Amino acid sequence: MHADPQDRGRRDDKIRQIGTDGRGVPAYHPHVPRAFPYRCSIGCDIARIPLHASSSHLRILTSRQQRKGFAMSARSFASFVLMLLLAACGGDSDSSVSGSAFAAAPARASQAATWKPLVPGTSWQWQIDGNRINETVLDGVNNPRKMFDVDMELTDAGTIRRLKAKGIYVVCYMEVGGREDTRGDAGKFPDSVLGNPVEGYEDHERWLDIRQTAILMPLMLARLDQAKQKGCDGIEPDLDDSYRQETGFPLTRDDQLRYNTALIAAAHDRGMSMGLKNGSGIAAAMAKVADWALNEQCNRFHECGDYASFVALNKAVFNVEYTRPDGMTLADFCPADNQANFDGILKLSSDTLSALPRAACRFE
Numbered sequence: 001m002h003a004d005p006q007d008r009g010r011r012d013d014k015i016r017q018i019g020t021d022g023r024g025v026p027a028y029h030p031h032v033p034r035a036f037p038y039r040c041s042i043g044c045d046i047a048r049i050p051l052h053a054s055s056s057h058l059r060i061l062t063s064r065q066q067r068k069g070f071a072m073s074a075r076s077f078a079s080f081v082l083m084l085l086l087a088a089c090g091g092d093s094d095s096s097v098s099g100s101a102f103a104a105a106p107a108r109a110s111q112a113a114t115w116k117p118l119v120p121g122t123s124w125q126w127q128i129d130g131n132r133i134n135e136t137v138l139d140g141v142n143n144p145r146k147m148f149d150v151d152m153e154l155t156d157a158g159t160i161r162r163l164k165a166k167g168i169y170v171v172c173y174m175e176v177g178g179r180e181d182t183r184g185d186a187g188k189f190p191d192s193v194l195g196n197p198v199e200g201y202e203d204h205e206r207w208l209d210i211r212q213t214a215i216l217m218p219l220m221l222a223r224l225d226q227a228k229q230k231g232c233d234g235i236e237p238d239l240d241d242s243y244r245q246e247t248g249f250p251l252t253r254d255d256q257l258r259y260n261t262a263l264i265a266a267a268h269d270r271g272m273s274m275g276l277k278n279g280s281g282i283a284a285a286m287a288k289v290a291d292w293a294l295n296e297q298c299n300r301f302h303e304c305g306d307y308a309s310f311v312a313l314n315k316a317v318f319n320v321e322y323t324r325p326d327g328m329t330l331a332d333f334c335p336a337d338n339q340a341n342f343d344g345i346l347k348l349s350s351d352t353l354s355a356l357p358r359a360a361c362r363f364e
Helices: 062-067 074-088 101-109 157-165 213-230 253-269 280-286 304-312 330-340
Strands: 017-020 026-028 123-127 146-151 169-175 178-180 194-197 205-208 234-238 293-296 317-322 343-347 358-360
Touching: 123 317, 123 343, 146 157, 157 169, 157 213, 169 178, 169 213, 213 253, 234 253, 253 280, 280 293, 280 304, 293 304, 304 317, 304 330, 317 330, 330 343
Parallel strands: 123 146, 146 169, 169 234, 293 317, 317 343
Antiparallel strands: 017 026, 178 205, 194 205, 343 358
């Protein structure tokens, strides 16, 4: 599911405001990270490994995993080991991670990968309404760099293949912090990892305990494998800032950074990029790890300054504002987006995200 910016139950309006960001608008206070004593095996939680731990502190005990009955392919096993090592190699938990092992780990892990970056100045479209994809929306756009964001499970490989044949970079949406009852693998998530209902979607969606990586990561790896098989170039990871929400679990900022870093490493291992979805409170820390950012309504909610670190690293920031409920127009936000080198578009509302209407701030 996509987020509902009106109730902001999935995002940042409940965060105490302190100071201002680079554009003179309110900044947000991050949670204070914590460290844990650690000893880890394949069956343990990544959350128990502090960000300053090194890979030498890990013991990979496959027998424990086998006793738990996990049947993993050699590729999935290797990816899971990689993610544990990446989590252990995490560095500075401060919002600035310049020079830290945390920032550098995914780059080391993906040296042999073939994933492609997304840079500022990329025209884009977002359609995840479950209807047939309108494959012609970007045809008249006079820009060689184009990205199309579709629902991974609901979009067939043929559609993705046709979009890519036009030179379009295809990003595939999938949830990483919540479980929707309507998804094909919903029955594989045990009750032990399911938390509170997601506000605004109480009838079919619940938060996940992202600390329980022994259970969650194999499920996420399977989703990434499906995305790779369909031909996705990148992944939009929805609900990747759950530590700020009322999940029913005592999640921390460090828990979120470890989980997101592990997911990004797994995407890279499969030749796909992965962005940061919303998550303004961890944007500075994730800028050197995530490959791009997608934000809903950063102008309306005064969060845009948090994403400047992505542009500074030549990573695209895709911003969408909505006509509903406030009557937002291109003139209201495009000057700021263009000045920040964001790629902004205007769509009707977050609860539809249909093909049209769509209008862009530049290149069109």
